[in-house]
Amino acid sequence: MxxxxxxxxxxxxxxxxxxxxxxxxxxxxxxxxxxxxxxxxxxxxxxxxxxxxxxxxxxxxxxxxxxxxxxxxxxxxxxxxxxxxxxxxxxxxxxxxxxxxxxxxxxxxxxxxxxxxxxxxxxxxxxxxxxxxxxxxxxxxxxxxxxxxxxxxxxxxxxxxxxxxxxxxxxxxxxxxxxxxxxxxxxxxxxxxxxxxxxxxxxxxxxxxxxxxxxxxxxxxxxxxxxxxxxxxxxxxxxxxxxxxxxxxxxxxxxxxxxxxxxxxxxxxxxxxxxxxxxxxxxxxxxxxxxxxxxxxxxxxxxxxxxSKGIIWPQEIAPFQVHLLGLDLEDEKVLSRAQEIYQKLKSINIEVLFDDRKETAGVKFKDADLIGIPWRLVVSKKTGDKIEVKERREGKEELFTENQLLDKVKAIF
Ligand SMILES: [Zn+2]
Known part of the structure; x- marks a missing residue:
């Protein structure tokens, strides 16, 4: 979505x-x-x-x-x-x-x-x-x-x-x-x-x-x-x-x-x-x-x-399983990368919410914390070929390759 x-x-x-x-x-x-x-x-x-x-x-x-x-x-x-x-x-x-x-x-x-x-x-x-x-x-x-x-x-x-x-x-x-x-x-x-x-x-x-x-x-x-x-x-x-x-x-x-x-x-x-x-x-x-x-x-x-920032949904009842934030989407390369990750996750039946809005990174991070989807992914200029992964509950950020991400996601869901 x-x-x-x-x-x-x-x-x-x-x-x-x-x-x-x-x-x-x-x-x-x-x-x-x-x-x-x-x-x-x-x-x-x-x-x-x-x-x-x-x-x-x-x-x-x-x-x-x-x-x-x-x-x-x-x-x-x-x-x-x-x-x-x-x-x-x-x-x-x-x-x-x-x-x-x-x-x-x-x-x-x-x-x-x-x-x-x-x-x-x-x-x-x-x-x-x-x-x-x-x-x-x-x-x-x-x-x-x-x-x-x-x-x-x-x-x-x-x-x-x-x-x-x-x-x-x-x-x-x-x-x-x-x-x-x-x-x-x-x-x-x-x-x-x-x-x-x-x-x-x-x-x-x-x-x-x-x-x-x-x-x-x-x-x-x-x-x-x-x-x-x-x-x-x-x-x-x-x-x-x-x-x-x-x-x-x-x-x-x-x-x-x-x-x-x-x-x-x-x-x-x-x-x-x-x-x-x-x-x-x-x-x-x-x-x-x-x-x-x-x-x-x-x-x-x-x-x-x-x-203090928002909801932390338990996995089974979260509105989506994964929240994908696309930053710097005016950059063609980043945009197509984010879209590719979005399509890949959807193709293995992961419920993804893709933040494709024209908003600042600050707004997107704030909204992600408030909405409370259990896993947050970031694709941006800074993450390059990789994807930043963070669990809403934990707050620790990690950089994954696409294959690592897909393996991780398959293991969780
Ligand atoms: Zn008793």
């Missing part, structure tokens, strides 16, 4: 009233733009990162047996009345009336819709278990949308739902999903802790959050340094010792990047989603649900992967 073709531009000034570093770098890097409070566009550069995260999540959910589906964002009042959440869910729903004066809401979650669907197809214990997920826009009527992509009113969520005949079967699958969550966070360059959490207005028997330790986080957790047990302070209260091993707990700040729930029969009971067990008795279906907000995950990666 040629940087001269970009729709967005980098900005030198932080957005007004911005506190979160991810908010500042995403806006300044040309990744996102605010439409109105808590509502954001993902610009082409931001959408590339988003799509990589989406694909990782899709792969991991498919690996634990999830079937992908798509449910509507527009939902009728009736199903929310049936679950008892029309007025109680927090944050509240966006509600409105259609032209026939029928009340609707924009879905902030899909327990009601999926319970209705599952109840219509699942008749017997022989139909269980079942696992489905979607990756879809959600809407929350937040009091104070803040911090760029960390707290928004419209966002994309991966929500998975599982249906079981017994609590034991739910417990086993719940652990499996928890393991797959750890794997997908790690692929995104994050280390997430699983902590006991409050189930809020989703309800159910118990729930766990996945928290990434970050000083900028809004969640307070207590963590056991010995056995790894952890809890959100919302449920842990003022605990000081670990309930599992009695070690002294450490307080940490973090960002919630996922929340999973053992719903049990909370929704199937209210919405009469029943199945016939082995003895021929009608019982409510046992369910679990498993959420991840995608834009928040993207912002969290930046909260823990940056320096």
């Amino acid at each position: 040629l940087q001269s073709n970009f729709l967005s531009k980098t900005l030198r000034k932080n957005p007004k009233d911005s506190v979160a570093i991810s908010h500042q770098f995403l806006v300044r890097g040309g990744y996102i733009q605010q439409l109105t409070s808590g509502i954001w566009s993902l610009l082409p550069l931001g959408f590339r990162v988003y799509q990589k995260i989406e694909n990782i999540i899709r792969e991991e959910m498919t690996a634990v047996g999830g079937e992908e589906l798509r449910m509507p964002a527009l939902q009728p009042k009736e199903i929310w009345t049936a679950s008892g959440r029309w007025n109680s869910i927090d944050p509240p729903l966006f509600k409105f009336k259609d032209r026939h004066k029928k009340e609707l809401a924009l879905g902030s979650t899909h327990e009601e819709v999926i319970t209705k669907i599952a109840g219509s197809f699942i008749d017997s214990y022989k139909d269980l278990p079942k696992y489905v997920f979607q990756i879809q826009n959600k809407f929350r009527n937040e009091l104070r949308p803040t911090a760029g992509l960390l707290r928004t009113r419209e966002f994309v969520m991966k929500d998975m739902y599982s249906f079981h005949a017994t609590n034991q079967d739910l417990d086993a699958y719940y652990l499996k999903v928890a393991q797959s969550y750890k794997k997908l966070y790690s692929r995104c360059g994050l280390e997430a802790m699983m902590v006991n959490a409050s189930s809020g207005t989703i309800g159910g028997d118990s729930s766990n959050e996945f928290i990434v330790a970050a000083d900028s986080g809004e969640d307070n957790i207590f963590l056991c340094p010995d056995c790894g047990w952890a809890t959100n302070s919302e449920v842990g209260g003022s605990l000081s010792v670990c309930p599992q091993c009695q070690a002294k707990l450490i307080a940490k700040k973090g960002i919630e990047v996922g929340h999973i729930f053992k719903l049990g029969d909370t929704y199937s009971q209210k919405m009469k989603a029943l199945f016939m067990d082995e003895r021929g008795n009608k019982k409510p279906i046992i369910a679990g649900c498993y959420g991840i907000g995608l834009e928040r995950l993207m912002a969290t990666v930046i909260e823990v992967n940056h320096d």
